[in-house]
Amino acid sequence: MPQHPASETPASETLDYLPTLPDRLDVGIGCIGAGFIMADCHLVAYRAAGLRPVAICSRTIENAQQVAQRHSIESVYSTYQELLQDPRVEVVDIAVPPDCLLDVVREVVRHKQIRGILAQKPLGVCLDQAKEIVRLCRNAGMTLCVNQNMRYDQSVRACRHLIARGVLGDPVLATIDTRAIPHWMPWQERQGWVTCRILSIHHLDTMLFWFGDPQRVYASFRTDPRTKFKHTDGIGLYILEYASGLRCMICDDVWAGPVREGAAEAIGITYRVEGTQGLALGEIGWPKYPKRTPSTLQYSTTSTGTWQRPHWDQVWFPDAFLGPMAELLVALENGVDPALSGEDNLATMALVDACYQSAAQHCAVELDL
Numbered sequence: 001m002p003q004h005p006a007s008e009t010p011a012s013e014t015l016d017y018l019p020t021l022p023d024r025l026d027v028g029i030g031c032i033g034a035g036f037i038m039a040d041c042h043l044v045a046y047r048a049a050g051l052r053p054v055a056i057c058s059r060t061i062e063n064a065q066q067v068a069q070r071h072s073i074e075s076v077y078s079t080y081q082e083l084l085q086d087p088r089v090e091v092v093d094i095a096v097p098p099d100c101l102l103d104v105v106r107e108v109v110r111h112k113q114i115r116g117i118l119a120q121k122p123l124g125v126c127l128d129q130a131k132e133i134v135r136l137c138r139n140a141g142m143t144l145c146v147n148q149n150m151r152y153d154q155s156v157r158a159c160r161h162l163i164a165r166g167v168l169g170d171p172v173l174a175t176i177d178t179r180a181i182p183h184w185m186p187w188q189e190r191q192g193w194v195t196c197r198i199l200s201i202h203h204l205d206t207m208l209f210w211f212g213d214p215q216r217v218y219a220s221f222r223t224d225p226r227t228k229f230k231h232t233d234g235i236g237l238y239i240l241e242y243a244s245g246l247r248c249m250i251c252d253d254v255w256a257g258p259v260r261e262g263a264a265e266a267i268g269i270t271y272r273v274e275g276t277q278g279l280a281l282g283e284i285g286w287p288k289y290p291k292r293t294p295s296t297l298q299y300s301t302t303s304t305g306t307w308q309r310p311h312w313d314q315v316w317f318p319d320a321f322l323g324p325m326a327e328l329l330v331a332l333e334n335g336v337d338p339a340l341s342g343e344d345n346l347a348t349m350a351l352v353d354a355c356y357q358s359a360a361q362h363c364a365v366e367l368d369l
């Protein structure tokens, strides 16, 4: 992103972008799944913060054993049914493919000693599954938090603070522009969909986080030439219309040009929020993972006329993964719903389903979120 002449004033201390931590760090966490996101992000962040994962399981026990050794987790189970019988497990952290999630939740809610669930996004393979997961948890009196973790990217959270405090005035136009090549997992092949429900869901959810619920969405997809299995949603383009007049535009270009095929690379995720009294420009750091690359934010308002550049050392992958788990634990301590509750996530899942409908029908879809 081009750097503009800056004010020397560091503004980061005024922005609220870090998670609130629970009083009790020793709540026993049972980890269901031992794949990439659990091993390289969730557990790294939890250990750094002093949380207490006590047990782990995976479909392939050897994978769970390796991850347990790496993160010093006492107990390894070959099935989640066994893990759920461990009396030390008070909350479960689920990171399995989306088409496996509903079955896992069905089993978890049968265990009364479990008080809370943190479930990876997407909350099932469609809105109907998400509703069923929410219903199961509500009926069991179990707190459900959804790991919609872009909300804890430091830059996204700081920008939300600016928007919520009115620093940028009334929102006029917001864009997220993605030119990045995700590492798709083998289980994605059997879903029939790729980018929208796995990657764009973060960007759609960020617009909800920043601005609330839109009135309608228009989405257009094309296939990604690099992704060899059957799919419709390779590259995704989205326009959200708000009653206030605000317009949001997302471009999720997972092709990003033939850069794996030999062309020079131009990879990155940028965003821009324009209001009546200010504008904010950001860059999301995760495409450079595993190189620690903090997301950035710079903003200027009509009252300052200069650029403010808050700075932080934390990164989304893995540091921000503390946020949703901390939110669940704080919600349990206070007896309230987390902000990332299952109910809240139904709006995100409904928006994602509406995008697939819009793209299939080539027309805008009205939303009732």
Ligand SMILES: NC(=O)C1=CN([C@@H]2O[C@H](COP(=O)(O)OP(=O)(O)OC[C@H]3O[C@@H](n4cnc5c(N)ncnc54)[C@H](OP(=O)(O)O)[C@@H]3O)[C@@H](O)[C@H]2O)C=CC1
Pocket (backbone or CB within 6 Å): 032, 033, 034, 035, 036, 037, 038, 057, 058, 059, 060, 061, 063, 064, 095, 096, 097, 098, 100, 120, 121, 122, 147, 149, 185, 186, 187, 198
């Ligand atoms: N920003 C974010 O929050 C991110 C979220 N995710 C989400 O996390 C979840 C897991 O993703 P990720 O860790 O990347 O995936 P992985 O494939 O790396 O891990 C999947 C885990 O689920 C287990 N599993 C259980 N049943 C199945 C099955 N039928 N097919 C495949 N795996 C199974 C795997 O077991 P086994 O030991 O046999 O491999 C493994 O432990 C997904 O919902 C994904 O959307 C992923 C990346 C980033």
Ligand SMILES: O=C1CO[C@H](CO)[C@@H](O)[C@@H]1O
Pocket (backbone or CB within 6 Å): 181, 182, 183, 184, 198, 199, 202
């Ligand atoms: O958050 C994400 C970022 O990109 C990953 C792929 O590289 C996605 O799978 C994931 O959900």
